[in-house]
Amino acid sequence: MAQATEKKSAFRKSVQDSSSGVLLGQLLSKDGQITRSQFKEAEEIHKKKKERIGKVLQKLGYVDEDTIVKFISRHLTIPITNIEDDKPDEKLLKLIPWETAKEHMVFPIRSDGKNLSVAMIDPTNHGAIEVVGSQARQVVKPSVITEKDLIEAFRKYYKISDEEYEALTKIDEVEEDTSDDGGVNMDTYDDIGGIISDATDEIDTVGGEEEEDSDQLGNAGDAAIIKLVNSILLKSINEGASDIHIEPFEKTFQVRFRMDGTLHKVMNLPPTIKAALISRLKIMASLNIAEKRRPQDGRIKLKLGRGKSIDYRVSVLPTLFGESIVMRLLDQSKLQIDMTKLGFSRKMLDRFMKLIERPQGLVLVTGPTGSGKTNTLYSAVNILNKPDVKILTAEDPVEFNFAGINQVNVRAEVGLTFASALKSFLRQDPEVILIGEIRDMETAENAIKAAMTGHMVFSTLHTNDCPSTIGRLLDIGVPGYMIASSLTVVLAQRLLRRICSKCVQEVKPDQQQLINAGVDKEEVADFKLFKGKGCPACGGTGYKGRLGVFEMMEATSTIKDAMTAQVEESQLRKIAIKEGMWTLRQDALDKAKQGMTDIDEVLGKTVLVKEALPAYLLNPDELTFENGDLIVKEGNTDKNFYQLLQGNLVIIKGGRIVGDISQPSEYFGEMSALMDQPRTATIKSKGKSIVKVFPGDKLKQTLENYPEIALKIIRSLVMRLTEADKKLSKIGDRV
Template sequence: MLRKEGQITKEQLDEAVALSKKAGTTLVRALTALDVIEPENIVSFASRQLNLPVISISELMINPETISLVQYDLAKQHMVFPVRVAAKVLTLAMADPTNTDAIEEVHNATQLSIKSVITTEKDIVEAYKKYYKISPEEYQSFFKKIGEESEETGVEIKEIDDIGSLVSEAAEDVEAGDEEEIKDELSADAAPIIKLVNGILTKAIKLKVSDIHIEPYEKSFRVRYRLDGALYVSLNLPLQIKNALVSRLKILASLNIAERRVPQDGRIKLRLGKKQAVDFRVSCLPTLFGESMVLRILDKSNLNVDLGKLGFSPENFAKFNKAIKNPFGLVLVTGPTGSGKTTTLYSAVNALNNVDNKILTAEDPVEFNFAGINQVLVRNEVGMTFAAALKAFLRQDPEIILVGEIRDAETAEIAIKAAMTGHLVFSTLHTNDCPSTVGRIIDIGIPGYMVSSALTMILSQRLMRRICAECKEADPAWDVERDRKKLIEMGFFEDDLKDLKIMKGKGCPACQGKGYKGRVAAYELMEVNESIKQAITAQLPEDQLRKVAMKEGMRTLRQDALSKVRAGITTLDEALKHTVHVKEALPQYLLTPDELTFENGDMIIKEGNTDTTFYQLIQGSLVIKKAGAVVAEISQPGEYFGEMSALMNKPRNATIISKGKSRVKAFPGDKLRETLENYPEIAYKVITSCLFRLNSADRKLAEMAKKLAALQVKPVAGA
């Protein structure tokens, strides 16, 4: 509009636009910085064009209650100032009245209608100084040249070394204040609180912690950091500043500071210096003694997405690399919250991120963004669920899909179908290990044959603390010869004990005296080859599937963790804390039963025979006959049959014949009772198979009885 009215030239406008984009500032500030036009002329022109009044804040008396409606950070962000409130309408002085985002955010914060008026930036800054009591340094920062401003976005903070003095300063401010005000809260905009919050955040970034916990209790208020997976107390704070400190964090996260009854989630963007940009994911939870806050630090500079640095053994690295290079299939990464699943998935898709691949991700939340990858934020409240995102992805012609988590049957079914139709799909599950993951998917409602067809690999992982390299030493608590039996019970093999040295960290300044610095992962990788596919299709029990996988080369989480103990990377305590030792759980007759193949019409069980072998269907279909009539069918892989003779110690009461080609496993009948008593997972499947078959047979017999009754000839009356 300024150019059309002849106020500026096209060249001046282009220069101002380029400067505003480079500096991340408004076009108005760029124009005034270039001395293209006076601020007063811009205000006058905007007033005429938009039909808005011009005011001078310095000539007005502003009610303090009006000031309190708009927090300083929000006002500063959009260069606005609250002038007056009347009839639920807030008059808002603006340097740029076309900034609709500012109007919307102030409306959301105040729940008032907004009436815009225009003034200069200088007038607004003078109002900040007078009413918000900003510091001289803050005041001067508004008058820096645009070129001096940081190009990063977000609130800028500086490193603070002496947090203790800030705590004392905040406490002194509280003690000097009015007693009634102390019971309420210290102002969140008070300089000591701002400095204290900045100190807590910068210290966390400097120490490379993953989470900050702000925790109020009845008689205490503390800050804890999670470093390398372990929580420790960083600060004990005066109880009376808790409301002010929490309010300050809520302001930074754009949360409603007046709402203290329901949980809230937000995000903080900070700049530490001119180069380091850090995000915080904020969760606020009302508790009995105040609001508990947890801040997850998302520092991309600390993110390691190099597959070669994830801590895989050479064998596991080769298998993982092979699985992610497949053109299609489902790759699952499992483990509890905080076990590094997201980092592993990001590393995998980042390794595949090139111009030849279309990559789509559905995440809740999107923790880090990557160039070349289309990332979608899952928002259940508007219907953008994982399942909905997956359905949309299939219409976007992708090669690679990442689903943050499989939570329900619908998501699982779509993911598996996508993997079976030419897409490489990555996802996660919250399960304990690889074999239990298969059972979890089947329990969700996906047939075993579909799971075996889609799955290419399952990776289960845990994060353990890494021994500090600066203070590593032998752990005197362990003596290999003395503790040989105990070590073997923990999962070591005899060969592992040769030249074994168990290490620990003594504690030094480099590791804050903790003996640990950084983390390393323990992995359990199950490559889904033909043997594993057959085991999944047959729905083998978890223990049996584990045995098959170990036979095919899978190393358990405990075994991988102990290998890192042997290498001096982590401590034995960490390995024992994060993994479990899986002992031999199944007897040989259940682990390696005989497998029999039958052709169409072959008799597997004959009515009247006295043998007691019981069976499990692997593949195919069978029919059950009584007195020559078909009474039921067996068609579900994994279903048991033939157990009644062993249970009742009676001859066979039915004949079972192969319908087409079939494969079954045969188990000794004299071991059935032992199986039912000692192996509940198998017992459950045997009993449910039996009950299902009896119900099916009863229905068939009832139908046959009805047909026979209908065919009977009624007697003639009087005969």
Template sequence: MAVPDQPNKHHKSRGDALPGDIATKSRSSSGPGGGGISGASAPIRRSAIFVPGNVEDGPAPSKPSGPASLPSTPSGSGPATVPPARSGLPALMQRPLDLTQVINWLQTDGWISPELAKATIDRCSHASSSQHPIVRLASVVVPRQLDGKALDVEMLTEFVAKHCGLPYYKIDPLKVDAAKVAETMGAPYAQRHGILPVQVTAQEVVIAVKEPWIDEWVGEVERQARRKVRRVLANPKDIDRYRNEFFALAKSVKAASKLGGSLSSLGNFEQLVDLSNTNQQFDANDQGIIRLVDWLWQFAFAQRASDIHLEPRRDQSVIRFRIDGVLHKVYQMPLGVHNAIVSRVKLLGRIDVVEKRRPQDGRIKTRNTLGDEVEMRLSTLPTAFGEKMVMRIFDPENTVKDLSALGFTPHDAQRWEKLVERPHGIILVTGPTGSGKTTTLYSTLKRLATEEVNVSTVEDPIEMIEPAFNQTQVQPALDFSFVEGLRALMRQDPDIIMVGEIRDLETAEMAVQSALTGHLVFSTLHTNDAPSAISRLMELGVPPYLINATLLGVLAQRLVRTLCPQCKQPDEEASTEALTSAIQPWKIKRDYRPYKPVGCEECRDTGFRGRMGLYELLTVSEALKDQVHGSPSMSVLRRQAVKDGMHPLRLAGALRVSEGLTTIEEVMANTPPIEMGDR
């Protein structure tokens, strides 16, 4: 069923004036496509092409004697050839994307039925006419005939790109140089034409567009940027969102650079910073550094970052995010801006701003743009080029989970839940820094913290505020250590105690004493696997008979990256030798289905998205207690633990590989090998 085209009401006439900051000659009146330049007598009008060095939008100083200044060519490349203003499409083709045309394409390709096409037009007629056709169509929730999936903006954008002959482009903000975006054109010009530069090289500018049939601006941009323009079609909502963010970021960096690290205008700190009130459209009166910090946090939250690194270098500073365990470079900025950002964050985190010669710690509690509370732990470190700062992000949704969401296998989940229900004793969680120990402990304590139970913690520092716990932080400057904290807690009538880490014999002895007096004690150790925790306690000086009397179990864990569900593919060439050798000794019947990472827009071409836990749970049985004496052999302890039901970390990883959740390489890189004594 052919549906007649309807005019798009939100498109403005091309004859509108284009105010901006570079004077350019008007297009010839020979055609609406602007195929030529008029003569010398033609009037002059202003466009918003950006002048390098002028980040803020506004008119540039007039130069009546010559043309507007242009970006310099790359070193060694010679003078650039300025292409004439031109339009690639005929004048009659310069029109906005039409909603009914897209619906006709969907019907022709069998995505929707003729009846649904007609109904969709009727439903879209009630949607806002100011929206882009793709956004309007996605808002009415049209199911795809092939599989019933709702047509979202991303799916429709890719579909339209194929029909229009333009490459589809998924904007990844981590791969866009915001500074170069702002140097290419001004924000008003980009907003007027619905475009956004996403990649700038010495030869070309890749520009994401919302309107595939309109390219009359291309010649003007090529002339001013002295580079070829390559158009790509991108999500219209992403173009609007990131255009605001990138130009606002560039404007804030410019404003912050003027401060030169000065702190006098930054004002007092707030205990709770409400990012949801941050105005995306910055005006000239905004304090650039405050807005820059707010943008940094919002961006990190949106990208699922676990850590923010601010690293001073010799001539500039680098911002990096850790996402799924891997660091990604986000932005470069002048050192003066770096110093201002660090000082601003130190103010908010109640850290001494003047002290720059020694490391300091602090914390900030804030909200993201959705209104959810987020906590950040701050750490500064003096380096050769200035203060380095790391902000570790603790999102309650990621830090405190239901036990079923931690990633235990059914075998270990049942054993762990049974273990933590014991009334008294010591339970240890081991693993390197960043292996998820805090998430496991907080999630377990949250499960146990009922109205009838008093849960108290002693931490260094408090990782995340949890209302269900009574949390205490050690303060070495006041001689308040883990030992002093445990002594104080013993007089607070606790039922369950969590000690941040057992570092020395005195802390271990207090933990043992607490367990002997009827308390359930959780703590952490730094060991490679679960059996090593027993030998570690003995190395600290805890007698074997006290270990046997109090230790209930040890959980060792690691984090591995999970394969992106959108792009992973079966790996027919994968060697299953390591997988088979890990699984076969336990006589576990599995259909091997190894997958490999491919890379797509959803995972930023890494092939991985998110992380999951691998666990090794040792429970102290009577048979194991018989082996804990003198200097027990690790192979003997490990063999007995396996007999009692412990699955080594590499076996847990092999099971996840067989399920297609991660790769053999990830497991091999993050888990210790299975020794012969384990089998």
């Protein structure tokens, strides 16, 4: 014990005596947190820029801040401070003035008159400790804190202005990486119009359009083009865009940003710089600049200051007037993985949290592209990300990386698919598995097997709502009983634009519009609606940010029974609502009533699902037949039609067996109802069978008004006619 104490004391002294914590890097290397070569690289930058080595290592991406904080705490035997848990004495703010706190990145916590407890980013900075101690005339007792928490404490307790806060959190400049691997020096470009003019002036247009591509490839490295590309990238970050669209047309070359789910034109560029600008982006994304006939995909990693970087997923598509480029911004610092901030109601969130913490099961998140499914999955998995939990993910591609989670990039060209990754995952002893998407029977089957063998499996599907998700799984071949035995919950979602809080105002609702939207007539009179007027904060749009609306269908015993019986989608929806499912439209209307979004977003992003089927289709009679029982008799004039739920049936004509019916959900007996003629065959049960019975006088109405049912009836009819045709052909061949 004494040796351990001496060792820690020696460590503390040597760190305090070292210049800007160089020894910290050495000890991180010895501890295996970084490699020796990574430390040497960071040390060179530290010597050149006089920046503390811990910060340099973070900027290089070799170690994260949490690792450094825990390492310092462990080896210096000092606590980690959380300002929210460890409330500071606000009287001490006068003892340590703001300028001192900012200069040395230190925050006072408490004092007994002799000893001053402070939180610091770098407790190894002995010079800062001496300055603070001298100013306070007390012995400084440091603790360690993350930079993010420290800056938030500055904002909350020192009451710093928004400008000071932004200055502390703003992107620092870093040297440009001249190796063209995507590193970019992000300067602030105020005069974009001037930059465009400079770029245009540098392009030699003497060859005309025919020579444009060959002449301008060399211009991709011109300073003006580089500056223009950088300005577009920086503008997209500053304006909160999720995607950049660079599009060539016959006489124009435009740039659009997708913000809050909507595209906005942000600049028109001269067509003469088209080739140079596109070539520059392709170089940054490590793409083939000579290939203009095929689509290409790449990635740009933008290195920013304060240890931050942003990735752009780049897609290049050849179009009629040149290559169109779309870039998706992947900014992990803006990724919202706090489940409480996604838009869930408290009741739904509490239930969902309990469901995902079960030891095994299948959780499906569904919705169209861009509806926030990835965010929700990451948030759910992040809740389960604990030291005693092994988590594996298969993604196409991996967009954000997380500490403590093993993430795999799907690569179909080498045989690494979602299905094959799942098989390998089961040999890696995980508790939690995330599969980017269920696209086929093999992936679905493997996911369900994993969920049934002690794993919690998360995945997505592209369906409109919760009940249609079950129909999708049935369509790709998954039996209903397998879905029922593995499924825990289905979550459908959409993203709606949020009303700007700076210009929100109440508006008079159109009562008929509310009724059409699904609001009960009794509630219309008291239903309040809101809208954004438009202001500088939201760019005049009336919207700022987005929020999720959700529909959650928990796999209760009643719903599991319905899945096993493979009931129609509309009937499953009715059952789910009775079991407590809150629909997307209901959730959207509730958020509109609270002033979070407006009625236009509700109507544009969600649909009203009414009672789609009449009672005779929703709740038909179900009859059980034993072996040999008669279901339909040849020559009878009854008009009912049927659907097989379970078992096997035989078709008898003229005393001979001429066929069978064995496919669950197959319809039969509809010809007599359609043609108004006596039955042409006898149908008996082969073993035990269960059959639905529908009134024949409603068949024509069903075919005319309910295409979902009509399609299945027609398919059954076509299938039987095809089989009959094959048999007749065989008989003809024999003759």
